[in-house]
Amino acid sequence: MLLSKLNKITLALVMTLFLGACATQQKVTVPSPSSGPTDDAYTGTETVKFLADGVPDRVFFATNKSDLTTAASATLAKQATYLKANPTLNVVLEGHADERGTREYNLALGERRATAAKNYLISNGIAANRIKVISYGKEKPANPASNALAWSQNRRAVTVKTN
Amino acid sequence: MKYNILKIFFLFFLITSKSFALVSVDITRGNLDPLPVAISNFYFDVNIDGNLKKTNIENKIPELIQNNLTRSGLFFALDKKSFIQKPEVAHNKPRFEDWSFIKAQVLVTGKISLEKDERLKVEFKLWDVVSATELSALAFYTTPDNWRRVGHLISDKIYERLTGEKGYFDTRIIYVAETGPKVNKKKRLAVMDQDGFGVKYLTLGNEIVLTPRFSPTNQLVTYMSYYKNLPRVYLLNIETGLQDLVGDFPGMTFAPRFSSDGKKIIMSFAQEGNSDIYTMDIKTRVVEKLTDHPSIDTSPSYSPDGTQIAFNSDRSGFQQIYIMKSDGTNVKRISFGDGLYGTPVWSPRGDLIAFTKLYRNKFYIGVMRSDGSGERLLTENYYQEAPSWAPNGRVLIFYRETASDTAGRGGGAKLLSIDLTGYNERLISTETDASDPSWSGLLSAK
Amino acid sequence: MQKSLKISFIGHFVILIISSITLPFLMGKVQAPLVISVDLVQIGDRTNIPYAPKVLDGEKTDKKTKDRIVTNQAPPKIVPKEKPDAVPLPENIKQIKELLEKRQNPVKVENLDKQTSEFEKKEIFDPNKISALIDKSKKDNAETEKKTSLEVTQSQQKNVVVSKLTITQEDAIKAQIFKCWNIPIGLPYNENLTVKVRIKLNPDGSLISSEILDQSRMNAGGQTYYKILAESALRAVKLCNPLKVPSTEYEKWKEMQLNFDAKEMLKG
Numbered sequence: 001m002l003l004s005k006l007n008k009i010t011l012a013l014v015m016t017l018f019l020g021a022c023a024t025q026q027k028v029t030v031p032s033p034s035s036g037p038t039d040d041a042y043t044g045t046e047t048v049k050f051l052a053d054g055v056p057d058r059v060f061f062a063t064n065k066s067d068l069t070t071a072a073s074a075t076l077a078k079q080a081t082y083l084k085a086n087p088t089l090n091v092v093l094e095g096h097a098d099e100r101g102t103r104e105y106n107l108a109l110g111e112r113r114a115t116a117a118k119n120y121l122i123s124n125g126i127a128a129n130r131i132k133v134i135s136y137g138k139e140k141p142a143n144p145a146s147n148a149l150a151w152s153q154n155r156r157a158v159t160v161k162t163n
Numbered sequence: 164m165k166y167n168i169l170k171i172f173f174l175f176f177l178i179t180s181k182s183f184a185l186v187s188v189d190i191t192r193g194n195l196d197p198l199p200v201a202i203s204n205f206y207f208d209v210n211i212d213g214n215l216k217k218t219n220i221e222n223k224i225p226e227l228i229q230n231n232l233t234r235s236g237l238f239f240a241l242d243k244k245s246f247i248q249k250p251e252v253a254h255n256k257p258r259f260e261d262w263s264f265i266k267a268q269v270l271v272t273g274k275i276s277l278e279k280d281e282r283l284k285v286e287f288k289l290w291d292v293v294s295a296t297e298l299s300a301l302a303f304y305t306t307p308d309n310w311r312r313v314g315h316l317i318s319d320k321i322y323e324r325l326t327g328e329k330g331y332f333d334t335r336i337i338y339v340a341e342t343g344p345k346v347n348k349k350k351r352l353a354v355m356d357q358d359g360f361g362v363k364y365l366t367l368g369n370e371i372v373l374t375p376r377f378s379p380t381n382q383l384v385t386y387m388s389y390y391k392n393l394p395r396v397y398l399l400n401i402e403t404g405l406q407d408l409v410g411d412f413p414g415m416t417f418a419p420r421f422s423s424d425g426k427k428i429i430m431s432f433a434q435e436g437n438s439d440i441y442t443m444d445i446k447t448r449v450v451e452k453l454t455d456h457p458s459i460d461t462s463p464s465y466s467p468d469g470t471q472i473a474f475n476s477d478r479s480g481f482q483q484i485y486i487m488k489s490d491g492t493n494v495k496r497i498s499f500g501d502g503l504y505g506t507p508v509w510s511p512r513g514d515l516i517a518f519t520k521l522y523r524n525k526f527y528i529g530v531m532r533s534d535g536s537g538e539r540l541l542t543e544n545y546y547q548e549a550p551s552w553a554p555n556g557r558v559l560i561f562y563r564e565t566a567s568d569t570a571g572r573g574g575g576a577k578l579l580s581i582d583l584t585g586y587n588e589r590l591i592s593t594e595t596d597a598s599d600p601s602w603s604g605l606l607s608a609k
Numbered sequence: 610m611q612k613s614l615k616i617s618f619i620g621h622f623v624i625l626i627i628s629s630i631t632l633p634f635l636m637g638k639v640q641a642p643l644v645i646s647v648d649l650v651q652i653g654d655r656t657n658i659p660y661a662p663k664v665l666d667g668e669k670t671d672k673k674t675k676d677r678i679v680t681n682q683a684p685p686k687i688v689p690k691e692k693p694d695a696v697p698l699p700e701n702i703k704q705i706k707e708l709l710e711k712r713q714n715p716v717k718v719e720n721l722d723k724q725t726s727e728f729e730k731k732e733i734f735d736p737n738k739i740s741a742l743i744d745k746s747k748k749d750n751a752e753t754e755k756k757t758s759l760e761v762t763q764s765q766q767k768n769v770v771v772s773k774l775t776i777t778q779e780d781a782i783k784a785q786i787f788k789c790w791n792i793p794i795g796l797p798y799n800e801n802l803t804v805k806v807r808i809k810l811n812p813d814g815s816l817i818s819s820e821i822l823d824q825s826r827m828n829a830g831g832q833t834y835y836k837i838l839a840e841s842a843l844r845a846v847k848l849c850n851p852l853k854v855p856s857t858e859y860e861k862w863k864e865m866q867l868n869f870d871a872k873e874m875l876k877g
C-alpha cells in the first residue's frame with residue numbers, strides 16, 4: 001500500500017521532470033527575451049567572476065522573473081561551450097533572489113532561476129548529470145547594500161565548479 | 164388556554180414596566196487607557212532559609228509579572244514606591260482604600276513558602292480594589308530555580324481573569340539567531356522564553372538554518388537546514404536534541420509548518436523550477452502531494468480545524484494568497500488588493516489570516532478574514548515578514564530588517580510583536596540579530 | 610626556570626588537546642548520520658518542570674493531575690527521585706500517576722482548601738457564591754428576572770420609561786461615568802455586549818447600591834467577556850461615587866439604569 005503510493009509519487013515526479021524539461025526547452029528554442037519597462041536585470045560586470053577567460057560565471061534576472069534575458073542566454077552559451085571543452089567538469093547552479101521578497105517565496109524563485117539556467121545548458125548539449133541546482137533565496141547576497149543596483153546584482157544564477 | 168397565557172404575559176409586562184420606570188442612561192464611551200494595576204512585592208514565609216532569601220525572588224517574580232502585563236499593552240503598572248501597605252499585610256488583608264488612593268483598580272499580592280520536600284509554594288491573589296473583592300487566588304509548586312516559569316503562569320492567570328482571554332506568557336519563541344556580515348551570515352536556531360529570557364542555541368551555525376516552526380505540542384520543531392548543502396526540511400525534538408529528515412525528496416524541501424493537530428508537516432518541494440505543496444504524516448511517513456501547478460506554491464498554513472490550507476502562489480502571475488481544502492481541492496484566491504501578498508498564517512482562532520504584503524516598495528504585516536475580506540494592515544516598514552501568532556490569537560510576532568548602507572552595514576533583523584489592533588508594537592530584545600520567529604503554544608496546555 | 614618551562618609546556622599542550630576536542634571548527638565537518646550538529650540543550654528542565662507548577666484550586670485538580678503525567682514523560686534532571694528514566698510506556702503511566710497522587714496530591718489540595726477557604730467563599734468562580742448571588746438577586750429583583758425571561762429589549766424598556774432626565778442632566782451623568790470607566794481593551798469588538806447596571810443613589814449623589822441586572826449571565830458558561838465587562842462597569846460606578854446629581858427631582862434619579870456598551874469604543 002505504502003509502496004505503491006511511493007511508486008506513484010516517484011512516477012509523478014519523473015513525469016513532471018520530463019514535462020518541465022519540455023517546457024523549458026520550448027522557451028529556449030523560441031527565445032522571448034523579457035524586455036520593456038519591467039526589465040531591470042543587471043547588465044554590468046561588477047560582482048561577476050569568470051569560470052575561464054571570457055566565460056562569466058553568472059546571469060542576472062529581472063524582478064520576480066526567472067526567464068533568461070538575451071544577455072543571460074549569451075552568457076550561458078559561453079558556459080556551455082566551456083563545459084563542452086572540459087567534459088570532466090561538473091557544476092552547481094546557485095539560484096538567488098534579492099532581499100525584497102518573502103524568504104520562502106524567494107527560495108522557490110531562486111530554484112526556478114537556477115533551473116532556467118540549467119535547462120539552457122542542457123539544451124546546449126551539456127549532460128544533465130553534470131549539473132546540480134541549489135537555491136539560496138535571499139540568504140547569500142553578492143552585494144549587501146539596500147539599493148536597486150545591489151538588488152539587481154543579487155537576482156542571479158551563478159555557475160560554480162564542483163571539481 | 165391560549166388566552167390565559169396571554170393574560171399572564173400581559174400581567175408580567177405590566178409589573179416589569181412598572182418596576183422599570185427608571186431612568187435609563189446609555190454609557191457608550193469610556194477611556195481606553197490600560198488598566199492601572201498595583202503589583203505588590205511578594206513576601207517570604209518565615210520558614211524560608213537564608214539561601215533562598217538571597218535569590219530575591221519575592222521581588223523578581225512580581226517584577227517579571229509586571230513586565231509581562233505591561234508589555235501586553237492592556238495594563239499599566241503603578242510605581243512600587245507609591246505603595247503604602249507592606250507585601251505581607253496586603254496579601255492577607257489589603258486595605259483597599261490605600262490602593263484606591265494611588266489609583267490602582269486591581270492589586271496583585273503573593274507569598275512564597277517552602278514545602279517539606281524543598282519545593283517552593285508560590286501563592287498569589289488578585290484583588291479588585293474598587294469593588295473590594297478578591298478575583299482569584301492560586302498557588303503553584305515548583306523548584307526554586309524555576310521561578311520564572313511560575314511568574315509566567317501567574318501572569319497568564321491574571322491576564323485571563325482580567326481580559327476573558329487565555330494568556331500567552333507561559334510560551335516560548337523559536338527563531339534564527341543571526342551573526343556575521345550580511346553576505347555570509349551565520350545562522351543558528353535559538354529558543355527563548357516569550358519575554359526574551361533564557362536563550363538556548365540549538366545549532367552551531369555550520370550551515371544555514373531557516374524558518375523554524377513550533378509544533379502545537381511544543382516538543383517538536385520543524386525547520387529548513389542546508390546541512391551538507393542539501394536544503395531540506397528537518398524535524399527536531401528540542402528536548403532530546405534528536406532530529407530527522409522529513410521525507411525523502413530528490414530536491415529542495417522548504418517552508419515547513421505543522422498541521423494544527425501536530426500530526427503532519429506541510430511544506431513545499433521544489434523540482435525543475437516548480438514548487439508544489441506536500442504533506443508528510445510524521446508517524447506513518449506517508450507523503451501526499453496537494454498542489455500540482457507549474458507556478459510556485461509555497462508557505463502553506465493549516466486552518467486550526469485542519470480542514471483548509473492557506474498558501475502562497477504566483478499562479479496569477481504574481482504572489483497572492485490562496486486557500487484550498489486540506490485534500491488540495493477547491494483552490495480559491497483570497498487576496499485581491501494592490502501589491503504582492505505572501506506568508507499567510509492562519510490565526511489560532513480560525514477567523515483571520517495574517518500575511519506579509521509588498522506594496523510600492525514597502526512591506527506590511529496585515530490580517531484579513533479567511534475569505535479575503537476585511538484586510539487590515541498593522542505595520543509598515545522597509546522590510547518585515549513572517550508573522551506568527553501568539554496562542555491566544557491576539558498578538559503577532561514577526562521580524563523586521565532595516566535598509567543597510569552600501570557596505571552592507573546596518574539592516575540587522577529584529578523581532579517585534581504587535582497587537583492584533585495594530586497598536587502596541589514592541590521590540591523583543593535578543594542578544595543577536597534575529598529572524599523567522601515562531602510562537603509556541605502554551606507550555607502548560609499540553 | 611626549567612621546571613616552570615616544563616609546566617608551561619605541558620599546560621599549553623593540554624589546552625591545545627582540549628580545544629581541539631571541543632572546538633568544532635578544528636575537527637572539520639562533523640559527519641554525524643542524519644543528525645545536524647545540534648547542541649543537546651537541556652531545555653527539559655524548563656518545559657518539564659518536575660512538579661509542573663500546578664494550580665491548586667480544587668476544581669481543576671483532575672485536569673492538573675493529567676498535566677503532571679504528561680510533563681513527567683520526559684523527566685527533567687532536577688528531581689531524579691521516583692522518576693522514570695525513560696518515557697514511560699503506556700502501562701507504566703498508570704503507576705506513575707498513582708505514585709504522584711500518593712505523593713503530593715490529596716494532602717496538598719486539602720491544605721490549600723483550608724488555607725484559602727475564606728477566599729474561596731469570596732471567589733466569584735465559586736459555585737456556592739454563584740448560587741448565593743443568584744438567590745440574592747432573585748429576592749431583590751424578582752421583577753428583573755421576569756423581565757429577562759420575557760426578553761424585553763432595551764428599546765422597549767425605553768418606551769415604558771415614565772420619568773426622564775433632561776438631555777443636559779443625562780449628559781452630565783454620562784460625562785462623569787465616561788471618565789470613570791476603564792474599558793477592558795482586550796475585549797473583542799465584534800461581540801454584542803451590553804451590561805445593565807442598576808444604581809440607587811442618596812439625595813447627595815452618593816451610591817447606596819449598584820447591581821448587575823442580568824446577574825444570571827455573570828456566571829453563565831461562555832459569558833466570560835460579559836463578566837469582565839460587568840466588573841469594569843461596577844468599578845466605574847464606584848469610582849464615580851459620589852455622582853454629581855441635579856439638586857432637585859430626587860425621585861427621578863434616585864434609581865437609574867446604566868447601559869454599558871463598549872462596542873463603539875473598541876471598534877474605533
